[in-house]
Amino acid sequence: MRRLLLLSSSKEGNSGYLETAKRPIEEFLAAHQVSANDEVLFVPFAGVNINYDDYFDLVTAALADIPVRLTALHRASDPAAAIKKSKAILVGGGNTFHLLHQLYQFDFFGLIREAVLAGKPYIGWSAGSNIASPSIKTTNDMPIVQPPSFHALQLIPFQINPHYLDQHPKGFNGETREQRLQEFMQVNPDAVVVGLPEGTALKVIDNRVEILGEQPVMLFRNQQKEVASTEALNHLLELDEAMP
Amino acid sequence: MRRLLLLSSSKEGNSGYLETAKRPIEEFLAAHQVSANDEVLFVPFAGVNINYDDYFDLVTAALADIPVRLTALHRASDPAAAIKKSKAILVGGGNTFHLLHQLYQFDFFGLIREAVLAGKPYIGWSAGSNIASPSIKTTNDMPIVQPPSFHALQLIPFQINPHYLDQHPKGFNGETREQRLQEFMQVNPDAVVVGLPEGTALKVIDNRVEILGEQPVMLFRNQQKEVASTEALNHLLELDEAMP
Numbered sequence: 204m205r206r207l208l209l210l211s212s213s214k215e216g217n218s219g220y221l222e223t224a225k226r227p228i229e230e231f232l233a234a235h236q237v238s239a240n241d242e243v244l245f246v247p248f249a250g251v252n253i254n255y256d257d258y259f260d261l262v263t264a265a266l267a268d269i270p271v272r273l274t275a276l277h278r279a280s281d282p283a284a285a286i287k288k289s290k291a292i293l294v295g296g297g298n299t300f301h302l303l304h305q306l307y308q309f310d311f312f313g314l315i316r317e318a319v320l321a322g323k324p325y326i327g328w329s330a331g332s333n334i335a336s337p338s339i340k341t342t343n344d345m346p347i348v349q350p351p352s353f354h355a356l357q358l359i360p361f362q363i364n365p366h367y368l369d370q371h372p373k374g375f376n377g378e379t380r381e382q383r384l385q386e387f388m389q390v391n392p393d394a395v396v397v398g399l400p401e402g403t404a405l406k407v408i409d410n411r412v413e414i415l416g417e418q419p420v421m422l423f424r425n426q427q428k429e430v431a432s433t434e435a436l437n438h439l440l441e442l443d444e445a446m447p
Numbered sequence: 448m449r450r451l452l453l454l455s456s457s458k459e460g461n462s463g464y465l466e467t468a469k470r471p472i473e474e475f476l477a478a479h480q481v482s483a484n485d486e487v488l489f490v491p492f493a494g495v496n497i498n499y500d501d502y503f504d505l506v507t508a509a510l511a512d513i514p515v516r517l518t519a520l521h522r523a524s525d526p527a528a529a530i531k532k533s534k535a536i537l538v539g540g541g542n543t544f545h546l547l548h549q550l551y552q553f554d555f556f557g558l559i560r561e562a563v564l565a566g567k568p569y570i571g572w573s574a575g576s577n578i579a580s581p582s583i584k585t586t587n588d589m590p591i592v593q594p595p596s597f598h599a600l601q602l603i604p605f606q607i608n609p610h611y612l613d614q615h616p617k618g619f620n621g622e623t624r625e626q627r628l629q630e631f632m633q634v635n636p637d638a639v640v641v642g643l644p645e646g647t648a649l650k651v652i653d654n655r656v657e658i659l660g661e662q663p664v665m666l667f668r669n670q671q672k673e674v675a676s677t678e679a680l681n682h683l684l685e686l687d688e689a690m691p
Contacts, residue, residue, distance in 0.1 A: 214620040251630040298622075298630050300590075329621075340590050345627040346544075347584050347634045349597040366621035376458040376645055377573075377610035378542075383589040386495040386542050390591045401620055 205320060205358055206235055207407040209335055210328035211365045211416075213296055215402030221265035221328075223402055227415055228293075228326055229269045231406065235324045237290040243271045244279075244289035246315075248305035249297030249330035251347070262295060276311070286314045289323070296329025296365075299342040303334055304350040316356045325358065329365045332399070336362045341387055341396050343380075359407060360395075360443035361436075362387070367398030367421060384423050395439060396423040397431055410440040448566040449602055450479055451651040453576035455609045455660075457540055459646030465509035465572075467646055471659055472537075472570055473513045475650065479568045481534040487515045488523075488533035490559075492549035493541030493574035495591070506539060520555070530558045533567070540573025540609075543586035547578055548594040560600045569602065573609045576643070580606045585631055585640050587624075603651060604639075604687040605680075606631070611642030611665060628667050639683060640667040641675055654684040 208231040215223045237243065250258040259275040266273065273293070279285035286292070292315060294302070306312040319325045327335055333342050334355040341362040368380060378386070384396055397405065403416030412433055414420050422431035429435075452475040459467045481487065494502040503519040510517065517537070523529035530536070536559060538546070550556040563569045571579055577586050578599040585606040608628060615623045622630070628640055641649065647660030656677055658664050666675035673679075 212620050216618045216620075251633050252626060298627075301630070301634065338593075340592070342590065343621055345584070345622075345631060346586065346590060346597060347627075347631040349582075349584075353590060353593040366619065368616065368619060370616045370619070372612065372614045372616060374460045375610065375612060375614070376456050376460075377587055378589075382496060383591075386545070387589060387591040389495050390545065 204322040205407055205409060206322060206324040207319070207335060207358055208324070208326045208404060209332035209359075209363060209399070209407070210326070210404040211332065211367065211399035212329050212401040219265075220261065224328060224404075225266060225268065227404055227406070228266065231324065231326060232269065232271060232291060235291070237271060237324060239270055240272045241290040242274050242288065243291045243293055244276055244285055245273050246276045246292065246294040246302075246311075246331070248277070249295055249299065249302035251298045251301050253297075258295060262293070282309065282311065283314055286311065286318055291324040291326065292319065294325070294327040294331030294334065296331055298347060299330040299333045299339050299344045300346050300348050300350055302330045303339055303353075303355060304348045306334070307351050312356070316358070319356070319358055332363050332365050335359055337394075338362065340391065341384065360439055362394055362396040363405075364396055364398045367400045385426065388423060388426050392425075394424075397421070397436070398423065405436070407440065410437060410443070412436040412440060449564060449651055449653060450566060450568040451563070451579060451602055452568070452570045452648060453579055453603075453607060453643070453651070454570070454572035454648040455576065455611065455643035456645040457572050463509075464505065468572060468648075469510060469512065471648055471650070472510065475568065475570060476513065476515060476535060479535070481568060482514060484514075484516045485534040486518050486532065487535045487537055488520055488529055489517050490520045490536065490538040490546075490555075490575070492521070493539055493543065493546035495542045495545050497541075502539060506537070526553065526555060527558055530555065530562055535568040535570065536563065538569070538571040538575030538578065540575055542591060543574040543577045543583050543588045544590050544592050544594055546574045547583055547597075547599060548592045550578070551595050556600070560602070563600070563602055576607050576609050579603055581638075582606065584635065585628065604683055606638055606640040607649075608640055608642045611644050625672075629670065632667060632670050636669075638668075641665070641680070642667065649680070651684065654681060654687070656680040656684060
């Protein structure tokens with residue numbers, strides 16, 4: 204079982220913080236009967252330049268209209284119980300290496316994975332979406348800390364590349380996003396990558412996906428790039444042997 | 448002992464491949480009496496979208512004017528002997544994770560480090576400069592493969608950020624380079640980072656540095672950013688306890 208809302212980013216263009224993400228989050232929670240004063244657990248561990256309390260306040264303020272009760276994993280006196288009793292899990296963006304490192308460090312990795320694969324709704328954006336992939340090998344982030352492994356939650360059978368874009372600073376000779384993803388495919392020839400431009404998201408219910416947003420979502424596999432179709436992603440989800 | 452030429456990149460602006468790097472490489476080799484038909488060993492392991500033979504040919508063609516004999520580590524029948532007998536080591540750019548992974552994989556890490564700290568001239572650009580740092584935690588590259596460790600050659604006591612730039616695609620909400628480096632400093636408060644814009648390089652002879660290039664090289668430490676001075680870098684090199 205899986206109920207996932209995987210957003211590319213907290214912002215789109217010049218929008219306010221979680222402004223465009225708020226509506227899909229609200230609808231996703233309502234569709235899964237998370238409402239009224241139900242507890243939604245925020246995971247702040249991708250935050251590095253912002254402390255966890257400030258990060259929690261920022262998200263709480265941005266989602267104030269949604270009638271749920273946000274709690275924060277870093278404040279829980281019994282984190283395992285907090286993960287269990289929450290009605291949904293919300294994982295914010297920041298640095299993917301830091302997020303995954305902390306999940307391993309505090310032994311939250313298995314608890315969260317188990318809860319989500321048992322049906323607990325999971326919402327992530329940016330780094331929070333990245334770790335729903337089999338690994339963090341398609342993150343755009345700087346490896347500021349070494350996690351024990353690049354293996355991630357593997358809630359889906361393909362890699363996500365959040366903040367996907369085709370643009371490149373002029374006159375800059377570092378690798379383009381395209382080249383980086385080609386490198387990934389070269390070294391990981393069986394893997395599939397979904398490039399999520401800002402403002403887009405994937406909603407995954409068991410083996411069915413819905414693509415949200417205006418911009419085309421891109422699918423990379425076999426060194427090819429195409430616009431991702433619902434059918435192609437559904438097929439990948441159906442083939443997912445990791446699913447219980 | 449150390450004799451290092453650490454270049455930001457293989458290109459600057461719209462220049463040809465190694466066009467602007469060629470002259471400093473030639474002068475550096477000549478200054479260390481590497482000349483005539485002396486063997487310079489090229490390490491191609493950062494190459495991912497290009498195969499090692501093609502990469503070697505590309506570099507050989509670009510440096511054809513320099514009167515040395517380029518050989519390639521991936522072609523050596525006895526790699527350990529090839530590292531030992533070469534008069535200098537040349538490490539090209541590409542993917543830093545891949546480069547470091549291969550150095551560990553084939554047990555070249557210790558051989559190269561030992562040879563360079565015994566005085567063998569080392570030239571790197573991009574990923575090749577990055578791995579001269581204590582770790583690869585300030586690379587811009589995608590973590591397409593997991594090396595056994597982020598620990599790098601530690602030929603210098605500070606981190607390099609190659610292709611350093613202050614620019615950012617418009618309307619893009621991923622972390623800026625500045626934010627990424629601030630994250631690094633947050634998690635690694637004692638570390639120092641040198642941001643090398645394209646076209647710049649550091650020449651390090653024992654505890655003395657020379658800054659090459661037109662653009663200012665930036666120094667990040669204690670959450671501050673300043674233009675790097677020769678004096679500041681010399682001081683860091685003098686304090687380097689890792690040096691034999």
